[in-house]
Amino acid sequence: MKSDILREAARALRETADESAARPDETRARVMRSLQAQRARRLTAIRYLVPLAAVFIGSVAWASATHRMPDAWYEVAAELGLAKQDAPEEPPATAPRAARAPAPATPEAPETPQTEPPAADISAPAPQAIAEAPEAAPNPPAPPPPAPPKDKDPRVSSAPAAPTARVVATPEPPAEEPPAEEPAAAKAPAPVDPDAHALYQAAHRAHFAEGNPSAAFAAWNAYLAAAPRGRFAVEAHYNRALCLVRLGRTDEAKKALEPFAAGSFGGYRQAEAQKLLDAMSGSAP
Amino acid sequence: MLAPFLFSRSVENTRDDDLVERMRRGDVAAIGEVYDQHYAAVRSFARRLTGEDAAAEDLVHDVFVALPGAIQRFRGGSSLKTFLVSIAVNHARHHLRSAARRRAAMERLAQEPEPRAPSPERELSRATLAHALNRALDALPDAQRVAFVLLEVEDRSAREAAEIMGVPEATVRTRLFHAKQKLRTLLEEEGF
Numbered sequence: 001m002k003s004d005i006l007r008e009a010a011r012a013l014r015e016t017a018d019e020s021a022a023r024p025d026e027t028r029a030r031v032m033r034s035l036q037a038q039r040a041r042r043l044t045a046i047r048y049l050v051p052l053a054a055v056f057i058g059s060v061a062w063a064s065a066t067h068r069m070p071d072a073w074y075e076v077a078a079e080l081g082l083a084k085q086d087a088p089e090e091p092p093a094t095a096p097r098a099a100r101a102p103a104p105a106t107p108e109a110p111e112t113p114q115t116e117p118p119a120a121d122i123s124a125p126a127p128q129a130i131a132e133a134p135e136a137a138p139n140p141p142a143p144p145p146p147a148p149p150k151d152k153d154p155r156v157s158s159a160p161a162a163p164t165a166r167v168v169a170t171p172e173p174p175a176e177e178p179p180a181e182e183p184a185a186a187k188a189p190a191p192v193d194p195d196a197h198a199l200y201q202a203a204h205r206a207h208f209a210e211g212n213p214s215a216a217f218a219a220w221n222a223y224l225a226a227a228p229r230g231r232f233a234v235e236a237h238y239n240r241a242l243c244l245v246r247l248g249r250t251d252e253a254k255k256a257l258e259p260f261a262a263g264s265f266g267g268y269r270q271a272e273a274q275k276l277l278d279a280m281s282g283s284a285p
Numbered sequence: 286m287l288a289p290f291l292f293s294r295s296v297e298n299t300r301d302d303d304l305v306e307r308m309r310r311g312d313v314a315a316i317g318e319v320y321d322q323h324y325a326a327v328r329s330f331a332r333r334l335t336g337e338d339a340a341a342e343d344l345v346h347d348v349f350v351a352l353p354g355a356i357q358r359f360r361g362g363s364s365l366k367t368f369l370v371s372i373a374v375n376h377a378r379h380h381l382r383s384a385a386r387r388r389a390a391m392e393r394l395a396q397e398p399e400p401r402a403p404s405p406e407r408e409l410s411r412a413t414l415a416h417a418l419n420r421a422l423d424a425l426p427d428a429q430r431v432a433f434v435l436l437e438v439e440d441r442s443a444r445e446a447a448e449i450m451g452v453p454e455a456t457v458r459t460r461l462f463h464a465k466q467k468l469r470t471l472l473e474e475e476g477f
Binding site for chain 1: 311313316317320321324325328329332333336338341342345346349350353411412414415417418419433437438439465468469472477
């Protein structure tokens with residue numbers, strides 16, 4: 001009986017629904033209006049979003065290619081296997097700075113603690129000599145070190161004076177001639193030898209940890225030969241130049257530092273290179 | 286004897302295929318043609334499901350507005366009409382809620398217009414019964430409501446209902462079973 005009621009109710013619902021007044025024309029007009037509005041919205045979105053997306057993608061690609069992105073970007077890209085690079089996964093000390101070499105504000109770059117170690121370590125060669133300029137001016141400790149420049153770099157000023165003497169005392173014969181590639185080649189990083197990572201670490205160790213300019217010079221050359229356009233090529237060129245200064249190979253050092261001083265690397269180490277050049281010119285016979 | 290039927294089926298399928306192809310290319314006129322062909326069927330289902338004229342028209346509107354996007358998923362496994370009804374099922378939730386809320390509010394305010402009976406008493410009882418069933422359907426979960434409307438009100442097969450709802454036939458039958466049980470109880474409480 002209950003089932004009959006339900007069936008009866010279903011039939012009643014069907015019939016009353018069928019008898020209800022439909023408004024096909026009105027609904028059709030609404031549907032067409034909505035479709036046109038939907039289409040217009042889509043076109044508007046395409047007109048604005050596509051160019052915006054293109055600009056965004058282009059900007060990201062450019063920033064990534066010129067190493068202007070935060071370090072985390074490259075780490076994530078490396079983790080995901082999206083970036084082919086020779087750079088170490090955790091670049092030591094100055095590495096990330098070097099990656100951003102073309103940054104416009106040169107003087108600011110060295111202020112970060114990461115760039116500090118190299119400067120302090122190179123002590124003898126350039127920045128240190130410059131830092132000691134005021135004091136060293138009256139009594140130049142030794143002939144080879146660069147002459148004291150007038151402008152004092154507050155960052156480097158804390159560097160110990162001792163290394164200066166070390167420079168003089170290390171007339172070690174030059175390890176080997178640097179490879180012919182010019183620093184400019186480092187402007188555009190490119191994927192290179194997978195051993196470059198290890199070479200970079202070895203050079204970094206020799207330069208900063210062991211403080212052996214001769215070994216460091218050879219190691220930087222090896223790295224640059226393996227990765228002439230590597231992610232840290234700019235930094236390697238600069239460090240190599242510092243090694244030359246420390247080894248007393250002034251002419252070569254000048255030649256290597258000139259591009260930096262001229263701003264060929266977007267201001268990276270420009271001020272320091274200029275000071276080193278000034279210092280070396282002052283001391284040169 | 287079957288030739289005319291088969292012939293008309295194949296013509297209909299070809300026409301549907303053509304319309305589907307045009308809709309996939311973004312032809313708005315094709316939507317208009319589909320609307321003209323299938324409005325009655327979709328509206329009828331929508332009205333039976335929601336129990337309200339306005340909600341039914343809104344649901345029909347939503348179905349045809351969603352059609353250009355949904356048609357990309359249409360694989361031709363069913364007829365275009367069945368596909369449209371399945372879109373209606375997927376878009377019905379909001380309209381069912383709205384219609385149920387309106388009915389409940391009307392009752393609370395005692396403004397619910399008594400189903401008018403143009404003439405005999407039988408009409409009055411039929412309209413009253415339909416109204417009671419609509420109220421009872423409001424108390425069901427959407428899935429059970431859809432199953433009941435498809436199978437009991439629209440007299441569709443379990444297979445077709447399963448196709449529309451995108452669930453196995455057994456699930457449809459289970460939903461119908463539970464729906465009937467609840468509806469019986471609710472109608473009984475209403476005094477039927």
